[in-house]
Amino acid sequence: xxxxxxxxxxxxGNEQWEFTLGMPLAQAVAILQKHCRIIKNVQVLYSEQSPxxxxxxxxxxxxxxxxLFDAFNQRLKVIEVYDLTKVKLKYWSQLPxxxxxLLALLYFSGVHFNSQAIxxxxxxxxxxxxxxxxxxxxxxxxxxHLNFRGLSFSFQLDSWTEAPKYEPNFAHGLxxxxxxxxxxxxxxxxxxxxxxxxxxxxxxxxxxxxxxxYAESVDVLRDGTGPSxxxxxxxxxxxxxxxxxxxxxRVFERSVYFGDSCQDVLSMLGSPHKxxxxxxxxxxxxxxxxxxxxxxxxxxxxxxxFTLGVDILFDANTHKVKKFVLHxxxxxxxxxxxxxxxxxxxxxxxxxxxxxxxTETCTTYSKWDNIQELLGHPVEKPVVLxxxxxxxxxxxxxxxxxxxxxxxxxxxxxNNHIASVTLYGPPxxxxxxxxxxxP
Numbered sequence: 001x002x003x004x005x006x007x008x009x010x011x012x013g014n015e016q017w018e019f020t021l022g023m024p025l026a027q028a029v030a031i032l033q034k035h036c037r038i039i040k041n042v043q044v045l046y047s048e049q050s051p052x053x054x055x056x057x058x059x060x061x062x063x064x065x066x067x068l069f070d071a072f073n074q075r076l077k078v079i080e081v082y083d084l085t086k087v088k089l090k091y092w093s094q095l096p097x098x099x100x101x102l103l104a105l106l107y108f109s110g111v112h113f114n115s116q117a118i119x120x121x122x123x124x125x126x127x128x129x130x131x132x133x134x135x136x137x138x139x140x141x142x143x144x145h146l147n148f149r150g151l152s153f154s155f156q157l158d159s160w161t162e163a164p165k166y167e168p169n170f171a172h173g174l175x176x177x178x179x180x181x182x183x184x185x186x187x188x189x190x191x192x193x194x195x196x197x198x199x200x201x202x203x204x205x206x207x208x209x210x211x212x213x214y215a216e217s218v219d220v221l222r223d224g225t226g227p228s229x230x231x232x233x234x235x236x237x238x239x240x241x242x243x244x245x246x247x248x249x250r251v252f253e254r255s256v257y258f259g260d261s262c263q264d265v266l267s268m269l270g271s272p273h274k275x276x277x278x279x280x281x282x283x284x285x286x287x288x289x290x291x292x293x294x295x296x297x298x299x300x301x302x303x304x305x306f307t308l309g310v311d312i313l314f315d316a317n318t319h320k321v322k323k324f325v326l327h328x329x330x331x332x333x334x335x336x337x338x339x340x341x342x343x344x345x346x347x348x349x350x351x352x353x354x355x356x357x358x359t360e361t362c363t364t365y366s367k368w369d370n371i372q373e374l375l376g377h378p379v380e381k382p383v384v385l386x387x388x389x390x391x392x393x394x395x396x397x398x399x400x401x402x403x404x405x406x407x408x409x410x411x412x413x414x415n416n417h418i419a420s421v422t423l424y425g426p427p428x429x430x431x432x433x434x435x436x437x438x439p
Contacts, residue, residue: 001116002038002063003088009150009192012065012079021192022202023076025069026306027210028058029337039063046331049415052365056331063087070201072365074329074341077201079190089114089188091128120185122146125153135179143186144179152196155183206249209237213270215308218326220346220423221255226407227346227423229257230324232269232308256312258425262319265303265312272303272312309342324423328364332397333419334387346421349406350374362421368403368412375405385411 004012011020017031032042045057051071055078058067064083069076081087090112113128114120125146135144135155144155157180191199204214219231231253238250254268277299298316302325305311313323327339346362348371360374382401388394400419403410409422 001086001088003090006089006091006151006188006190008148008190010190012081012190019067019076019079020205020208021076021079021190022204023208024204024214024340025056025058025074025076026337026340027208028067028069028076032058032060044331048332051330051332051415051417073201075201075204077191077199078196081188082186084114084120084185084188087114088112088116089120114185120153122155122179122181122183125185144183146179147194147196149194150191152189152191153185154187154189155179156186157183204235206237209235211237212307214340215310215342216251218308218310218342218344220326220344221257222347226425227258227324228425229255229260230310230423231255232310234308256321256324258321260321262314265321269303269305269308273306274304276302276304278302278313306338307340309339322424326421326423328418328420330413330417330419332415333400333413334395334397335419344421346408348375362418364418366418367416368410368418369416371405371410371418380404382412 002014004014006012009021011018013019017035019028019031032039039060039062041060041062043057043059043061045059047054053071055071056069056074058069060066064081064086066078066080066082067076068078068080081089111128112118113124118124129148129151132146132148135146137144141154142157144157146153146155189196192202193199214235216233216235218233220227221229221231232255233251233253236250236252238248256265256268260268278301279299300316300322301314303312303314309327309329311323311325311327312321313325314320315322326342326344327335329336329339329341341364343364347359348362350358350360362371382403385400385402386395387400398414400414401412403412407423407425409424411419411421413419
C-alpha cells in the first residue's frame with residue numbers, strides 16, 4: 001500500500017517520487033514506468049474520436065488514484081484519490097520559519113489522516129487541516145463537498161434516508177452547512193485555485209524542467225514558395241549565481257532554416273535527445289523514377305528533440321537541414337508519449353476563388369477536413385502509412401494517411417486529427433544573420 005503525502009494546490013507523492021500539478025504527461029508516465037513493481041495496473045483513458053473534448057486520464061486502479069491531464073496542453077490538472085481504502089495519506093503543514101531541519105523532523109512527523117488504522121472522518125479532516133468554509137451538499141451525487149484552497153474532500157452519507165435533511169431548501173439552507181458527524185471521505189481532489197470546477201492546469205513548475213528546454217510555441221516561417229524554417233519560443237529553468245533559490249523561468253526565441261548546417265542547429269537548439277540514422281527510405285518508391293536515383297553510401301540522420309516535439313532531418317552528404325517534422329502527440333497514435341506536443345502554427349495559402357494572397361493558420365488542433373476546405377483537395381490520393389515495431393507485430397491503433405500539399409506532408413489519423421506535419425524544401429543558399437536572435 002502506497003504511503004503518500006498530500007500538499008494542497010501542489011502535489012501527491014513520497015520521498016522517491018511526486019506527482020506535481022503542471023507536470024507534463026511524459027514525466028508522469030516515466031515515474032510509473034520506473035516504479036512499475038510498486039505501482040501496477042495503470043490504465044490510459046481518453047476519447048478516441050474526440051481527444052480534445054475530455055481530459056486524458058492515467059488511472060492507477062490498484063491504488064485508487066486518477067491523474068487528470070488537460071486535453072490541450074497535456075499537463076497535470078487534477079489529482080483524484082477515489083478509493084481511500086487502497087492508500088495511506090498524510091498531511092505536513094507549513095513549517096514555521098526559521099526551523100532547523102532536525103527540529104522539523106521531530107516536530108512534524110507527517111501524521112496520517114487516512115490509513116488502515118485511521119478512518120478519514122470529518123472530525124479527522126478537521127483536526128488535520130483546520131477550519132474552512134462550510135460544506136456544500138450535492139443532492140445529485142448524495143455527497144458533501146468540503147473545500148480548502150487547492151484541496152477538496154467529498155463525504156458519503158451513511159444512508160439514503162439522511163439525504164432530505166441536507167437539501168439546500170430545507171430550513172432555509174442552513175442544514176446544508178453542517179456535515180453529519182462520522183461521515184467519511186469518499187474522494188479527495190488536489191488542484192490549483194479555489195474551485196475544482198474552474199481549475200486549469202498550472203504552468204510547468206521549475207522542478208519539472210530537469211535541465212530540459214521546452215517549446216511554448218513553434219511558428220512555421222514561409223517564403224514565396226513554401227516553408228522556409230521554424231521560429232521557436234523556448235522555455236528553460238535558469239538560475240542565479242550559484243543559488244538554487246534564485247531559479248526562474250527563462251524565455252527566449254531561436255530560429256532554424258532549411259539549409260542550416262548541423263553546427264547552426266546545435267548552436268540554436270543545443271544537443272538533441274537522440275540522433276537517429278535512417279537505414280532506408282521507404283517513401284522513395286513514390287518519387288519520379290526511383291530506379292534512376294543513385295543509392296547513397298551514407299545515411300541521412302535525424303536530430304530528435306523530444307521535449308520540443310520536433311525532429312530535424314539532415315542530408316548525409318551536405319549535413320544541412322532538409323526536413324522538419326512536427327509532432328502533435330495525440331493519444332491513439334503509434335508515437336504517443338514519445339514526443340511532447342508541438343504547439344505549432346503554420347500559415348497556409350488559400351486556394352479559393354477571390355482569395356489570392358490570403359493565408360489561414362493551421363494549428364496543432366486543426367482538423368484535416370477544415371484544412372482541405374481552405375486549400376482544396378489534394379491532387380493525389382493519400383499514402384497509407386502502417387507502423388509496427390517489427391514485421392511480425394501489428395499496430396493496435398491502425399493506419400494513418402499522408403497527404404502532400406504546399407511542400408508539406410500531413411499525417412492524418414482516422415479521427416481526422418493531425419498526427420504530424422513534415423516540412424520540406426530546397427536548402428536556402430547562404431548563411432542567415434542571427435545576431436538579432438541572441439538574448
